[in-house]
Amino acid sequence: MGSTLKGGDSPEFGSSIIQDVWSCDTLEKAEAFIASPRHASSSNESGQYKIRMQNYVAGSFAAPPSPSMNSETSQSIDAVNPKTGRTFGQVPISSADEVEHVLRAATDAFGAWSTTPAAVRSKHLQRVAQLIQDHRELFAVWESIDQGKTLERARVEVDRAVSNFKSESCYFSTFILHQQTTARVVDGSNILTYEHRSPTGVFALTRPGTCLLAPCLAFGCTAVAKPSEVTSMTAFLLCEVFRRAGLPAGVMNVVFGDGATTGSALVRSPLVRGGVSFTGGTATGIQIRRDTADQIYKHLSLELGGKNPTLVFGDVELDKAVQTAAMAAFENQGEICLCGSRIYVQSSIYDDFVAAFTAYVQANYKCGERVGAVVSHQHYTKIRSYLQLAQSEGATFFSTSTSSGTPEFIPPADPTDGYWIAPVILTDVPPRSRLLQDEIFGPVATVSRFSTEDEAVALANDNPNGLAAVLLTRDGARMRRVGERLEAGLVWVNCWLVRELGTPFGGMKSSGTGREGGEYSRDVFTHARTLHMPLQ
Incomplete structure (x- = not known):
């Protein structure tokens, strides 16, 4: 697996790439950047610059596998601008070993993050939301290039993501401070019975955007996110947001790749102790249920097909x-x-x-x-x-x-x-x-x-x-x-x-399983325990 890279490393990899991309906050700048012959080894068949995305692990960007590694770990997928049909970047297909490396970082971070006070977790999330808002146009520009949507529509979606993330951060940080739990004395005894909630563990998040980050992190879980291999660019930008926001290392990690290799390794790993949240096709949702059938402890939240x-x-x-x-x-x-x-x-x-x-x-x-x-x-x-x-x-x-x-x-x-x-x-x-x-x-x-x-x-x-x-x-x-x-x-x-945000979100029939929002999200990201204690 690749080594981690921080600021000042090779201009082809890691944070140097993200700094170049980060400066392209208008459509004109981004298109000129893509068209420039920056590095021969990073250029496509037309001599244009190719953005080589990298995994984000424990607060750092990871270099790609060395050429001596086997072919599985050196594969990549072209990132294509749907409005032109031309390639502008490369998305690595992370191997099972690389996925495990990322999951170990999330596992190592879980102990400290799960016991971090809710108010502190909330401040981290608010910084993430503020950075996205401060760089709204940057995200809209690359969302438009990566997904084919108009710049106007991309702005709408970025604004909604910022609003949702801020609302969810505020909502869930307040929710965890004021949530109600069950407590009662067992009839005819002096035994007090009460409910205790604790974070479930590491989550695999394969949903687009920021919709699950706030509740997942607010309730004390850590996560590894895998964006769609077709639309990975804004996830790459989010990695830099996590870094700039000072989110503790390993709390939020991003691994890039396809479904067959990277996604399958992620959802099947026993290090994913909390659960899997997936948005996509029904066939993939069925495969996830099969892949995790022997891991009863995993919570599955599957948002699948919609023919509304x-x-x-x-x-x-x-x-x-x-x-x-x-x-x-x-x-x-x-x-x-x-x-x-x-x-x-x-x-x-x-x-x-x-x-x-x-x-x-x-x-x-x-x-x-x-x-x-x-x-x-x-x-x-x-x-x-x-x-x-x-x-x-x-x-x-x-x-x-x-x-x-x-x-x-x-x-x-x-x-x-x-x-x-x-x-x-x-x-x-x-x-x-x-x-x-x-x-x-x-x-x-x-x-x-x-x-x-x-x-x-x-x-x-x-x-x-x-x-x-x-x-x-x-x-x-x-x-x-x-x-x-x-x-x-x-x-x-x-x-x-x-x-x-307090109402349940999810589908019926073949559109998936599980609900999120308010107390439903609490059930996703926390374990409920019942403690029995004598009053004297």
Whole structure:
């Protein structure tokens, strides 16, 4: 495994790379930096500079394996800008040995961190949040380059991450100071029984962004995070935030790699004593359950597939319903697990809704403006295959993509200038089509009709997933009546993508297992013990 590097080390590795990247806080600076021929050994086929990301272990960046190591530890994955299709960096595939090295650092740090006063832990988290806020534009720029989203959308997501992290840091640091526990005297005796909570141990976090860092660290656990190999850049920047915030060595560590090698070694390791929190595909979630079946002590929190319905009833205010449904379907080019890509509209307003919805999307969701490129070539190909399926099944297409006034519904098989897919609205989709069952995770929405309330609920629930749902109606009784029947962990009524941190977050059915938020997070990150003591 590689050695650790600190400031002043080789210009190719470690903190020197991060300092170069850290100075690129505008899109112009970042693009010029990527285009520069910095080091021959770090350049791609076009002579452009390649950012070589490194693991963050015990407060330091780790150098890559030496050339004498076996091939498994020297592999890497190209980091590609989806908006251009060109490589700008390398993500190392960390071996099982490297993963164990990182986990030992988290294990060594657990003893001291788990006994650190809550107020001190809170201050560390607040410094992390402040640094992200201070460098908001830096994160937005690299988020846009790494994930293909527009800079405006990246700014929205960075702001939300800062807000959530600050809120969670404040919420959970206060929660652990004022949490209630059970205590009672056993009837007929002088024995006092009371509940005691203690941190569970090292966690493997494979979720995007900062959503679990605050509760994990606030409750006294340490962690190793593995970002997606497709979108690793902002995690690399977060490593520098942890360093600058003075977070104690080993409390928060980041390991880069793919799922088959790095992710599997991480979730299977017995050093992960606390649990695994994963966001991704259902097939991977199933594999994680298999890989950890003999490790009963591990808590599993799995946020998996989402094929979320949006129900539009005939009593809505049409303009507001159209805006909410469009936002839920096409924000971040549909690449949010909580997007409402199955839209069901009551027959009485179906034609009016389709016309207004199509016009609104065509006017407001254009590629390069509010819609970015999809995240990778592989994902582009997947989305394209679903559009080909829609065409073969006779669906009716509405799209914002045109050439010489002619709609282009199926993007080219081999894109030359990035992975751009314009939003597509599909009607007349067959009831049992895979388009209504599979999570496409892109800028594709179906619009179908329903007649009765019972039919709407049946259609919404007719899917193996149950992550989220959107209910649009002005009928207060229906809000509860339908909302409580929808098989989804999160239901938004006349709104979308809002959350209160004390409420449970998680899905039903094949959308995963486990809940987080407030007391639910306490159950994830702490053990509950019952102590029995004589009063005299």
